[in-house]
Amino acid sequence: MSEQAPDGEYDEWLDSIEDDAGYYVECANGHGWLPPRRICPKCGSRELADEPLPDGGTVASHTTITVATPQFEDDAPYVTAIADFGPVAVTGILRGVDPDDVAIGDTVRIEVGERVTTGDRAVVFRPR
C-alpha cells in the first residue's frame, strides 16, 4: 500500500477548499499532513482524522518564477509560496500581491484557482 493518497483524493481535497471546508489529516500523535494520505509517514499510524484547516496561513518561503517551463509560460511571472497552516505546510501560487512586496510571515488565505497556461486547478494564496 502506498503512503500517498490516490489522485482522486487530491481532487476531493481541492473541492473541500473551494467549498470553504478545507481540511488536513492528523494522526493521534499530532502529526499533520497535506495532501491527505492514509498512513502517517512519521510514526506509521493509520488512524488519521480530518481536521479543519485554519482560516489563515503565514508565508514560510516564497520564490518568484520569471521564466517558467513551457507548461506554465503564460503564468510567468508568478510567485510560488509555502505557507504554514497550523501543523501543515501547503505549497501554492501567491496572487494579488506584487512579487517584490512578498515577505516571510505575510498572512494569506487559501483558495483554488486555475493555471493560466493549462487551466488546471491549483492551490492559490491571497493576502488576507
Ligand SMILES: [Zn+2]
Ligand atoms: Zn504520526
